[in-house]
Amino acid sequence: MNDARKPEEPIVCARCGKTAETLPVTWTCSVENGSRHYICDSCARENIRSIEGRLDSAWW
DSSP: OOBTTBOSSOEEBTTTOOEESSOOTTSEEEEETTEEEEEOHHHHHHTHHHHHHTSOGGGO
16 A cells, blocks of 8 residues: 555655655655655755745645
């Protein structure tokens, strides 16, 4: 089963390539074109404005 809380293989940051065996609560997960993309906490902090800019207007 492909559950974000129980990954079948190591989690990899889509930006820097950092890996984690289990999903850290500080990482961000987005679904793009049906696939999950994870962003580590460091990359998320560095790119927060870009991430917020992609949210649907319903979030605001």
